[in-house]
Amino acid sequence: MSIAVAESVLDRTGIRKPDPQARIDTFHYDNAIVRNFAIATAGWAVVAFLVGLVVALKLVFPAFLADLSFVSYGRLRPLHTNAAIFAFGGNAIFVGVYYSLQRLCKTRMFSDRLSTIHFWGWQTIIVLAALTLPLGFTTSKEYAELEWPIDVLIAGVWIVFGWNMLGTVMRRRERHMYVAIWFYLATFVTVALLHVVNSLELPVSLLKSYSMYAGVQDALVQWWYGHNAVAFFLTTPFLGAMYYFIPKACGRPVFSYRLSIVHFWSLIFLYIWAGPHHLLYTALPDWAQSLGTVFSVMLIAPSWGGMVNGLLTLRGAWDRVRESAVLKFMVVGVTAYGMSTFEGPMMSLKNVNALTHYTDYIIGHVHLGALAWNGGLAFAMLYFIIPRIYRTELYSERLANVHFWLATLGILFYAIPMYVAGITQSLMWQQFTPDGVLQYPNFLETVVRLRPMYALRAAGGTLFTLGGVVAAYNLYRTARQGTFLAEEAAEAPALTRTVPTSSSAWHRTLESRPVQFAVWIFVSVVIGGIVEFVPTALIRSNVPTIAAVRPYTPLEIEGRDLYIREGCVGCHSQMIRPMRAETARYGDYSKAGEFVYDHPFLWGSKRTGPDLHRQGGKYPSSWHFVHMKDPGATSPGSLMPGYPWLYDSNLDTSHIEGKIITLRRLGVPYPSGFEQTAEADLRAQARSLADSLTRGGLEANPDREIIALIAYLQRLGIDIKSTPEAATTPTANSAGPGGH
Amino acid sequence: MDIAATAPLPGLVTDVCRHCGDPCGAGAITSAEGDFCCHGCETVFTVLQRSGLGAFYSCEVTPGTSQKQAGRRDVMRFAVLDDAAVAERLITFNDGKTARATFAVPSIHCSSCVWLLEQLWRFDDGITRSEVDLLRRAVRVDFNPTSTSLRRIAEHLTAVGYEPSLSPEDAPDRVPASRRTLHLQIGVAGFAFGNIMLFSIPRYANGAPLDPTFQRMFDFLNVLLAIPVLLFSAAPYFRTAWEAIRGRSMAIEVPVALGLAVLFVRSLFDITTGHSEGFFDSFAGLVFFLLLGRLFQHKVFDRIAFDRTYRSFLPLSVRVERAKDVEPIALEHVRPGDYIQIRPGEVVPADAILTNATARIDYAFVTGEQTPVRIAEGDIVRAGGRAVDLMRLRVLRDISHSHLASLWNNPIFAKTKSRWLTDVASRFGAWFTSGAVGLAIGGAIAWWPETGTAASVATAVLIIACPCALTLSAPITLGTAMGLMGTRGLYLKHPAVAFDLSRIDTIAFDKTGTLTETSERRVIESAGLDSHAWAVAGELARHSTHPVSRALANDRHAATELSVVRVSNIEEAPGRGIAGLVDGVRVAIGTTDFVGTGRTSSAPEDRTFVRVGDETGWVRVSSPMRPGVETAARALARSYDVHLLSGDHDTEQARWLDIFGRRMRFRQTPQDKLDFISASHEAGHHILMIGDGLNDSGALAAADVGVAVSDETACMVPACDAVIAGERVAHFPAFLRYARRARTVVWLCFIVSVLYNVIGLTLALRAELTPIASAILMPLSSLTIIGLSWGAMQWSARRILPS
């Protein structure tokens, strides 16, 4: 080699400053936004865990924090799920994205302003959720409980996030888009769509709305959303993070990059269709159910592709796993991901589903995913990022290990009891005596049997929460000892787009024409479908297929809204599956036609208490009156809390008119003008119900909320028993609780 | 392939080069930063430190590659890059302001390389960005042609220790547009397949029948999704089929294309008539799986090609002038700027410049023209030229294996041998195809009344029929075999040779240089001449590649330096001797009658006579046996009919008696050997001749398989089918066994595919095969064949061949 050249190189490099002519950009990574989301993640994590712990304790000690409406089980449960998924999970996602995306694209985030709006917007949403849910403002659709104004806000903030992300990708200085970026983009696009479609609702007032869809339709949309929320909010972004942080943390390239690409495309092409597996044995058409099953089973392949890729990346680096908490959490997380993505498809096989659905098995399943996979990756990311942006080492590896073991034990103590509880209860439900009657006709027996399990679960939850606190402390001390680097300098050559890729024009036309042609047709057909067909169809399909099924009376509507407010759906299903065990226990199985006026549907997904679909007329109203005040009085050993406030507060009927109008808009056949007489009708029905109770020696005030709730409960599932000719649309004079 | 970086050293071991990790021997430099094995490495280190890239050394302890060769290289060698024609090869885009060039940088091996080379812009304002392709070992550089040049960039690369290779066959393969298209076609087919399934499952799902609204919508969407599959994904099949039909030939794509067409049209018909939901799921599935198979096939062929061009070498070496003396260096290690010596009969391995006064060279390999041309100092000698006189050359470009191989494959040397394997395959292919189509039509007619069944039978037959074993197994098996043998020292001319090897029943060995070592030969006894005369003789001997001459040339007497010597009028009589004028003195080396000692040939046979002027002397030269060949020969003698053909006297007969028994012939002239080989060939034996490239070339040509043994010679024998590295001769039995294995595998594949077709077609004709079933079976069979042939050869290589 010529020394001359070397020298010339030395000369130029010795003095070289990046000059404007050469297109070398110097820029700074925005670490501040990363830190903010990190703090939010840690903070909300603790909150979410604590609320979860409270909820768990309530199932062990029903008296714990009873009599306070805003911390009753029914209202806290959605708060817990939302906090865990959107506050903890959401912020964790944004930490990962904002840290890795900048570095993968070799550029700062597209706009600091958008970043800030995104951050504060998201925190606002969380705070609003934390306020509205305990106050009982909820749509009752799982993981989409928030009322319409917050839904709008979510949509807005999400768009901001996507805009910021896309902008960053556009401005990248790296020609290749690393696979993680694909996962992030898929997350944005799909979640946006899911959220919008599922949240289509018609407002009654500022904090009350009715779902656009009714009954079966609503259920299908909800679970199409519910499932894909898991897929695209709790899976894809974390997979993206996995593909960034595992290689970074162990200093090895991902096991097979090709596999990661194949894995991504097959995953997103499959996931979207698996939703119906949440509705097996329901009133959903068989073929739609089988569809869900088939695609869920097919999902094993891409899911495990990801798991294998993640774990094999660590091959030969296990020594480092031993010494680094980051990798430990990654390993547990990815392993748990593999387990739950195997469990899921299994549970969407009809016969398995018959056993696990409605039970604690599901709770075990989702917590394995949430605590181990999402929690694991979230904490791994925090342990990875905080020391780096604070330019220091982790405050204490030992504390991190303590956290790791607390978390792992916590998960075990949580999941295993839930699996046991689920299967135990399910088997008890289906147990028949030799002479063909239910072995445990009283639902309560099957609940009492589970209490030790619930206690264990609470213990597990406590361990996990402790771990969270330790982590928060450890991270705080790390931040304290380090010096925060808000603006991290970096330089990279600009990306020139001018250079075309060499492929002959002939090929290009060949490639482009048919595909894009077809795609565009597909899109237009699809959109046409929505515009033309759906609205009318939605209305049309709300015409009852069962003549006897009638709309709810005004009082029942209010009662139903109370049922929603108190989150009864969290523990009581309203969907009797066509199985001997269920029909024997609850009565005739539920028909699609019975739900045509249910905005929203209230099928529920968990039976901590019995199914209520055929509740109407099962017990006298007086029973309900006593039961709702103190469940223990009528059913000793019940886990159900009392609802004393229903007996003290007056029913707010101010919105009944609007409710009637709104429901009519959604296709419920209330005769025009009915809204004016609605209130009177309501009062009349309330009075007669109250009278019947007083006659029974209970002092019942017709203006109290409890009356409406009882009216609704007594109406549940009775239409189908009544004779068709009685099926007339309600009028001012035809009142009376289930009086047909 | 694994290009894992070398294992790290524990900490910084002294007397190991800080840059490349080589031990620091003579000429090591010690500095504050550490020790360096050579100036090259030190310079690179300094360059990196000075340009703030010292972190290069924090990834691995010694990530660099040695620069020892560098110092000896020619500063001007990148001047060629200023030549537009050469630049053209590297530049993929240039609009005057920005240009993009792709350099092949063989020394790229680890992540540090990527890190360093993607910061080239730190060295030159003109460089806008650089991207490394680890797999193809290439750097793609975007630069501003007005402020820097290809040459500059190449020099920068060299400055940081990553010298680009300019030789054409190192040029990284650009991802062919066709490959991208294939990926797209797979993606589209897969997408359509998945969604069509989505809309078809409701049908299969037993339960309440679908309401008509959905059925109609789903059918419509299926058609919509199937269109791009037909027009785009399946396009290659239709194109090839159409070309085949136009060309009145029969390609194997024809039945597939027909099958697809039938499937599509029929499904369309069924749907429009509302008579059934059609088979779009099978249609899309078939295309999807077929394309996957195609992709896999591509990958296998790429791998074979890679082994061939990058991992297997002509096991030739050439004498390179190093600091002290002249040492034989394996071709792949020769670099531009090296000085090499080419002896008469040897081939010039790379474009080079003649540095001695004058020489003669013939371009038989290149042009087929045998008559030598005379060239003078400073003339450029093209690779492939064959030296007539000893020449000293300076290498201009990197050695190009594939170039040499292609020269060697020059049709004028091609033997007219039975390539029946390939012929059979192609003929069978056509026959098979027309057969399949015929069957389909026949089957359809047989089932005629029921049009539905008739259609599906025809479809099933067309789809299920798969001649892939015939078209794939042979090329893949033999190709893999060839590649893997090449990496282990036996370099075949082309894949078919592997097959010929497997059919050998007779083996003829040359003794000298094959069973015995040539490089180790020593003069053990000499008499009759004074040391000056020996030196003179040595000068003449230098011009011959015959073992005895080489021994003589290397002998201590010959070492005594003479002043200027001019050797001329050299004439070599193969098998007899060499004669010429050394400074006007007539010198002859060879047999008694050749040298003309006038003595009766009663003298001991194993002497070689030397005549310088009027004095005559003689030498006796040892012929040590190659390690391991004895056992090898014994092994072969068991399963083959082995012969020994030696040009020497029979004094050593005893040594070979128990191996070759009476099948030994001594004092064989090349003509004798040739006659023997042809005779046995005529007698219907499949004979393999393994011998010294120069003296036995005739015999090698005549043999069914001629294997030239190469030691420290750069001679390449036109007519031989394979070259084996001297030290590999001992492993020859293994290579033969491996070749036989290859043949077994080919046959195995044939059987598998015949079975598959018989069963498949029977089922299809009996209408017991649904389109979806055949759609899965057909690609499966091709995958089986490809996997079987490739996998089996890889596996056997590990089991049988020497590593």
Place this chain on the structure above:
Amino acid sequence: MSVLILLIAAGGTVASGFLIAFVWAVRSGQFDDTCTPAVRMLLDARTPLDDASAQRTTTTESPVSTRV
């Protein structure tokens, strides 16, 4: 079950979106090199494997081995 049409429509739109993205990615050569990107993302402008080494005390660690 007309809402299924809505869902299929919605799903279809997203799916086609992804398909277009896929076509773009392949044609713009995003997936031509499926080896280097995995390594490149490990390398920070400052030092190779900076992130991995920040966790470690020694800088002499086993090199990134790259499968090809």
